[in-house]
Amino acid sequence: MVVDQHSETExxxxxxxxxxxxxxxxxxxxxxxxYSVSGLAAxxxxxxxxVQKHVAVLERASLVTKEKRGREQIVRGNxxxxxxxxxxxxxxxxxxRQRVDRIADILAEK
Amino acid sequence: MVVDQHSETExxxxxxxxxxxxxxxxxxxxxxxxYSVSGLAAxxxxxxxxVQKHVAVLERASLVTKEKRGREQIVRGNxxxxxxxxxxxxxxxxxxRQRVDRIADILAEK
DNA sequence: ATATCCTACAACCAAATGGTTGTAGATCAG
DNA sequence: CTGATCTACAACCATTTGGTTGTAGGATAT
Incomplete structure (x- = not known):
């Protein structure tokens, strides 16, 4: 496997x-x-x-963003x-689909 | 969270x-x-x-099927x-999309 | 000013994950 | 028949994961 390491771990x-x-x-x-993190936790x-850890996992995966607002951390979809x-x-x-097309071609040749 | 346990673990x-x-x-x-399993392993x-374990994980996830052919186990996409x-x-x-539509509606009301 | 709320983070734990080696049973080739 | 090949599976190991409790600090409300 010779694949781009960076994007693969992403x-x-x-x-x-x-x-x-x-x-x-x-x-x-x-x-x-x-939702705030504690709002989610409830x-x-x-x-x-x-829950805090789950949010961190989601943030690292770019599925969620966090933004500090006062004492709360607001979580939004990304x-x-x-x-x-x-x-x-x-x-x-x-x-x-390519595979299906390829098989269709083979059948058509007959 | 009140979700269907069976489909969720799937x-x-x-x-x-x-x-x-x-x-x-x-x-x-x-x-x-x-590919046979050993063909993949190579x-x-x-x-x-x-590799055998990876194939087993994929099979359980319905991403792959295995079929015995002679002494080999043939792996195909599912x-x-x-x-x-x-x-x-x-x-x-x-x-x-619903969220985007909802925001658009709110803006349109003004 | 002080108590409360929200968050961050460390330390810990059990279970799952991704890998290894080794053993044993089928199947195939010579 | 014998040896090589392919697979299954157990046992083991290190690391990661998903959870816990506890501590500390910043923001808010009274």
Whole structure:
């Protein structure tokens, strides 16, 4: 495998971030509206610190942004990460379509 | 969070499977053509057993299928997992679009 | 001024992950 | 038949992950 190390670990982080139900829920929530970290923490049956870590994972994956406002940290959705993930999966879908086309061509030759 | 446990852990597995560069490479390869597990193992700087585990992770995520042929196990791409992942991300994209529409409506009211 | 709220971060823990080596059973080739 | 190949799986190991509690500091409200 000779792949760009930087972007590959970025993609690792992106899908890793999506692979947890709590984090996916956070992403949905903060895309619709604003939440402070403690506001999010109130929603789940886990400690504030645990939610804080989830938000940190999402931020590193560009799925969420944080902005300090007074004593609160406001969490909002970040479209960048989602767009990158979707683009990635579109590439895999394109490989499937090429394969289907290739098989169709072979059948047509007969 | 009151979510369907079964499908949620399925999604966990799906994105978890995508969060590793070797596994993503395997998915691309076996979508284009057929590979035995040892055929795949020859491509990477890791043991046969490690690749075997990666394939197992992909199989559980419905990103790949295995079929025994003689003494070999043939690995092929499985479109189901990819489709599910793409559908999921499309739902997140839809949330974004709703948000954009909502903001546009508010602006239009003024 | 002081108590409360929100956040950051360290230290710790159990379980999962990604890798290894080794063993054993099928299947194939000569 | 024998040896080589392919796979499955167990046992082990280091690191990461997802959670906890505790401490400390900055911002807010009374």
């Amino acid at each position: 993609i690792d982080r992106l899908f890793q971030a999506f692979s947890d139900a709590t984090r996916r829920d956070i992403v949905r929530r903060v895309t619709v509206g604003e 929603l789940y049956a886990m400690s504030f610190a645990a 479209h960048d990460g989602l767009q990158k993930a979707r683009q990635l999966l579109d590439e895999y879908e394109a490989i499937w | 999604i966990d597995r799906l994105f978890q499977a995508f969060s590793d560069a070797t596994r993503r490479d395997i998915v691309r390869r076996v979508t284009v053509g057929e 491509l990477y700087a890791m043991s046969f057993a490690a 479109h189901d997992g990819l489709q599910k992942a793409r559908q999921l991300l499309d739902e997140y994209e839809a949330i974004w």
